[in-house]
């Protein structure tokens with residue numbers, strides 16, 4: 001696979017971003033939803049911030065209070081035996097391997113704009129900021145689907161009652177309408193197809209079953225993009241491969257002659273995140289036609305291997321120009337990068353299911 005990583009990578013880093021309040025610092029600008037709007041490429045960044053700490057022995061966890069509409073800062077002692085601080089992303093209760101009690105940073109969505117896809121200018125203010133009780137730990141990893149003149153923006157909404165997928169819409173990237181939670185916890189990695197297929201909207205989603213089942217990709221249908229039903233299991237994990245521990249959709253499905261091409265992420269149990277592809281039937285996207293045996297992009301460059309949470313390439317959006325797939329992707333839960341790939345080459349690289 002020929003992968004052309006931009007020379008300017010990483011394109012946007014935390015250093016480019018002014019925190020949204022003076023007592024905070026930006027530690028991540030990553031996993032951006034991407035869309036073309038008028039003559040610009042918009043990257044809707046997940047900006048992660050945390051309170052500046054003077055005391056090395058204290059961890060501060062910011063939490064949005066939906067009543068007062070203010071952020072509250074919880075302080076935890078690093079030597080508190082009740083908590084496990086070993087994962088930089090979360091604070092767990094001792095003994096808890098999967099879940100978390102608090103996040104170590106607070107994420108919201110902020111716009112970066114570009115005319116050439118290489119140089120980006122960051123808006124001064126947040127674009128989508130937590131606003132209700134399901135978003136108190138922050139909002140993360142947006143994807144953007146344009147349907148006619150509406151841009152649907154959906155993202156993980158994180159709170160003590162779970163991680164679900166909520167949605168806002170905009171026509172102008174100035175004002176938004178909040179539609180509430182569209183997939184209840186635990187669910188992430190929702191992707192709405194850009195057009196109706198045989199009279200119905202389709203979405204990919206990634207529930208995390210607890211008693212039986214794995215974090216795998218499902219597909220659902222809707223008549224209005226707000227209410228989803230007729231859920232089907234679409235794509236599973238593969239033992240011993242790059243997508244053996246968890247998978248989830250990445251970019252909005254790309255319509256090609258051979259089918260709907262979905263760029264998805266897969267991780268191993270040691271949290272190495274790669275990007276691969278799956279091809280779905282054009283007329284019936286619940287049918288898988290082909291899939292990547294090997295990743296189309298994997299963490300190799302320093303900025304992909306090292307960072308806040310290393311060994312992660314994670315795309316939430318691509319821009320397609322003819323045969324060129326400009327895949328924008330978060331690196332190491334820290335910054336944003338872009339790589340160009342050939343659409344034809346991706347399609348030819350897939351293993352077709354007979």
Ligand code: MAN
Nearest residue numbers: 089090103140156158163333
């Ligand atoms: C995981 C990681 C974090 C994220 C939480 C909540 O632990 O993806 O980056 O903040 O889930 O979604």
